[in-house]
Amino acid sequence: MSKVFCDISTSLDGYVTGLNQRLDAPFGDGPARAELHRWALEAAEENAVERERVIDAGAFIMGRNMFDPHRGAWDPEWTGWWGAEPPYHGPVFVLTHHERDDLVMDGGTTFHFVTGGITEALDRAKAAAGDRWVSIAGGASTANQYLGAGLVDELRLHIAPYVLGAGERLFTGVRPFGLTPVEVRHTAATTHVRYVIGS
Amino acid sequence: MSKVFCDISTSLDGYVTGLNQRLDAPFGDGPARAELHRWALEAAEENAVERERVIDAGAFIMGRNMFDPHRGAWDPEWTGWWGAEPPYHGPVFVLTHHERDDLVMDGGTTFHFVTGGITEALDRAKAAAGDRWVSIAGGASTANQYLGAGLVDELRLHIAPYVLGAGERLFTGVRPFGLTPVEVRHTAATTHVRYVIGS
Numbered sequence: 001m002s003k004v005f006c007d008i009s010t011s012l013d014g015y016v017t018g019l020n021q022r023l024d025a026p027f028g029d030g031p032a033r034a035e036l037h038r039w040a041l042e043a044a045e046e047n048a049v050e051r052e053r054v055i056d057a058g059a060f061i062m063g064r065n066m067f068d069p070h071r072g073a074w075d076p077e078w079t080g081w082w083g084a085e086p087p088y089h090g091p092v093f094v095l096t097h098h099e100r101d102d103l104v105m106d107g108g109t110t111f112h113f114v115t116g117g118i119t120e121a122l123d124r125a126k127a128a129a130g131d132r133w134v135s136i137a138g139g140a141s142t143a144n145q146y147l148g149a150g151l152v153d154e155l156r157l158h159i160a161p162y163v164l165g166a167g168e169r170l171f172t173g174v175r176p177f178g179l180t181p182v183e184v185r186h187t188a189a190t191t192h193v194r195y196v197i198g199s
Numbered sequence: 200m201s202k203v204f205c206d207i208s209t210s211l212d213g214y215v216t217g218l219n220q221r222l223d224a225p226f227g228d229g230p231a232r233a234e235l236h237r238w239a240l241e242a243a244e245e246n247a248v249e250r251e252r253v254i255d256a257g258a259f260i261m262g263r264n265m266f267d268p269h270r271g272a273w274d275p276e277w278t279g280w281w282g283a284e285p286p287y288h289g290p291v292f293v294l295t296h297h298e299r300d301d302l303v304m305d306g307g308t309t310f311h312f313v314t315g316g317i318t319e320a321l322d323r324a325k326a327a328a329g330d331r332w333v334s335i336a337g338g339a340s341t342a343n344q345y346l347g348a349g350l351v352d353e354l355r356l357h358i359a360p361y362v363l364g365a366g367e368r369l370f371t372g373v374r375p376f377g378l379t380p381v382e383v384r385h386t387a388a389t390t391h392v393r394y395v396i397g398s
Contacts, residue, residue: 012356012370012378012394013213013368013369013370013373014212014213030375031375035377147362157211159358159392161377161378161379161380161394161398162375162376162377162378162398163370163373163374163375163376163377163378164375165370165373165374165375169212170212171211171212171362171364174212174362174364175364176229176230176361176362176363176364177361177362178234178360178361178362179211179360179361179362180360180387181360181385181387181390184383184385184390186380186383186392188379188380191380191383191390191392193358193385193390195211195360199360199361
C-alpha cells in the first residue's frame with residue numbers, strides 16, 4: 001500500500017509562507033521564498049539528496065492556492081507556475097471547489113481537479129501511485145488538513161535559519177501528536193529532519 | 200565582554216510551555232514538561248553535553264513567571280522551584296515589578312529581583328558574569344523580549360519530536376532576523392541546534 005509523505009520548508013518560527021499570497025507574490029509578503037527555500041534554490045548541489053526526494057513520488061496532492069493563488073477569482077485558463085513541463089512527471093491532484101477537465105502537461109504531469117475533499121484526493125492519488133509514495137505537496141492549509149486527519153506517514157521538514165515573524169504556519173489547528181525522528185542532516189542553508197509520525 | 204545565550208526546549212510547533220501555567224502545573228496544560236524536556240529528564244546521559252551547557256553561565260536572567268507562577272499573587276516567601284540548592288550556583292536576576300531583598304540559597308545561587316526592566320537586568324548580569332556567558336533562562340516571554348531587542352548572541356534550541364498544539368510560543372512578537380546554524384546534534388528525544396544570531 002502506498003505511503004504518504006509531506007515534504008515542506010519552514011522558517012525557524014514555523015511559517016511555510018508569508019502573509020498575503022497572491023499572483024505576483026506566490027510566497028506572500030517578506031523574504032519567505034529566498035530564506036526558506038535557499039537550500040534548494042542556491043545550495044542545490046549540497047542538498048541534492050533532499051531535493052530529489054521532494055519529487056520522488058508516484059502521485060502528488062496540492063491545495064488550490066498552491067496551484068493557483070488567484071485569491072478567489074478562478075482562472076480556467078491557468079496552467080500553474082511550472083511552465084510547459086512541470087517537475088512532477090506524474091499525476092497531481094489539486095483540491096478545489098471548481099470542476100475542471102484534466103490538464104495534461106509535457107513530461108508526464110497531469111493535473112486532476114478534485115472537488116470531493118481530502119479523502120477522495122488521497123484515494124485517487126494512492127490508486128495512481130501504485131507502490132510508490134504519495135506526496136502532500138502543500139501549501140500550509142493542505143498539509144495541515146492531512147496532518148490533522150492523521151493521514152500522513154512521514155513528515156520531512158527543512159528548517160531554515162530564519163525567523164520570518166508572520167505568515168501561514170504549519171501545524172495550525174492540528175491536535176497534539178508525537179513523531180519519531182529518523183534522520184537529521186545539517187547544511188548551512190537548512191536543517192533537514194525526517195520524522196515518522198507516531199511515537 | 201560577556202556574551203548572551205538563550206537555551207530553550209520547544210515542541211516541533213514552536214511552543215515552550217503549555218497554556219495556563221500555574222503553581223500546580225508550572226508547564227501549563229498538556230504534556231509539555233514530559234514531551235519537551237524528555238531529552239534532559241529521561242535521556243540525561245545521552246544528552247549530557249547539552250544538559251551541562253544549560254547551566255554553564257556566569258549569571259542567569261529569568262522572568263518572574265518562571266521563578267514564581269503565582270498568577271499575579273506575589274508570594275514574598277516563595278523561594279523558587281529548585282529546593283534549597285538550585286542548580287544555578289551563581290547569581291540569578293529575576294525580572295519583576297515587586298521589590299524584594301536578595302534571596303541567598305545554598306550552593307552559591309542568589310536570586311536578585313530586578314524592577315528596572317530587561318536592560319538593567321542584563322547590565323547587572325554581565326557585570327556579575329565577568330568573562331563567562333549570561334544565560335537567558337526563560338520563560339517564553341523573557342526569551343522573546345531579549346530576542347526582540349537584539350540582545351542575544353546565541354540561541355540553543357532543543358526541538359522535541361512532538362506537536363503540542365497550544366501554549367506559549369518562542370519568537371512571538373519578534374521581528375524577522377537571520378541566524379547561522381553552527382552545530383546540530385540529533386538524539387532520539389530531541390534535535391539540538393545551536394545558532395549564532397545574525398546571518
